[in-house]
Amino acid sequence: MKCLECNNKLTHAEHTKSMENYGVELCNRHRLRIDQLVLTKSTPKEAIQLYYALKEAGIAAMLEWWDGKKSVDLAINRVKLNIEIDTNYNTITHEQAILDLEEAMHSFKSGFTTIRIPHVVVKYYLKDTVKNIQGIVEGLKVNIKVIT
Numbered sequence: 001m002k003c004l005e006c007n008n009k010l011t012h013a014e015h016t017k018s019m020e021n022y023g024v025e026l027c028n029r030h031r032l033r034i035d036q037l038v039l040t041k042s043t044p045k046e047a048i049q050l051y052y053a054l055k056e057a058g059i060a061a062m063l064e065w066w067d068g069k070k071s072v073d074l075a076i077n078r079v080k081l082n083i084e085i086d087t088n089y090n091t092i093t094h095e096q097a098i099l100d101l102e103e104a105m106h107s108f109k110s111g112f113t114t115i116r117i118p119h120v121v122v123k124y125y126l127k128d129t130v131k132n133i134q135g136i137v138e139g140l141k142v143n144i145k146v147i148t
């Protein structure tokens, strides 16, 4: 039981608390940092789980990255990939859907790719989600090489 952020050994209480809250192993200091993020940005739990799963797979992402207009749940800046976790996927309204599409258009125009992942996919298929993101990152890398 080690903190995924600092590698410090976790106490039983620390482990229980961070697993209960986020399903990832964090020491108190680093859990409080995530608490703060969730409080100020309403970061979905699944974004945090995905962030650490990506980190484990060697992909450096950023949580709540500010793209100049809005905060993106997860961003992999090296390949200009933004990842949004949809928490209300089942109840998406047509207004939200057109806003999402517009947002995707704006990010494409500035060279970013945005993918939206329903939170249940992260919850039930975390490994597959990471594998697919790895594939997307590889694909984007190849495209960037072609352009530059």
Ligand SMILES: [Zn+2]
Binding pocket: 003, 004, 005, 006, 007, 008, 026, 027, 028, 029, 030
């Ligand atoms: Zn820590």
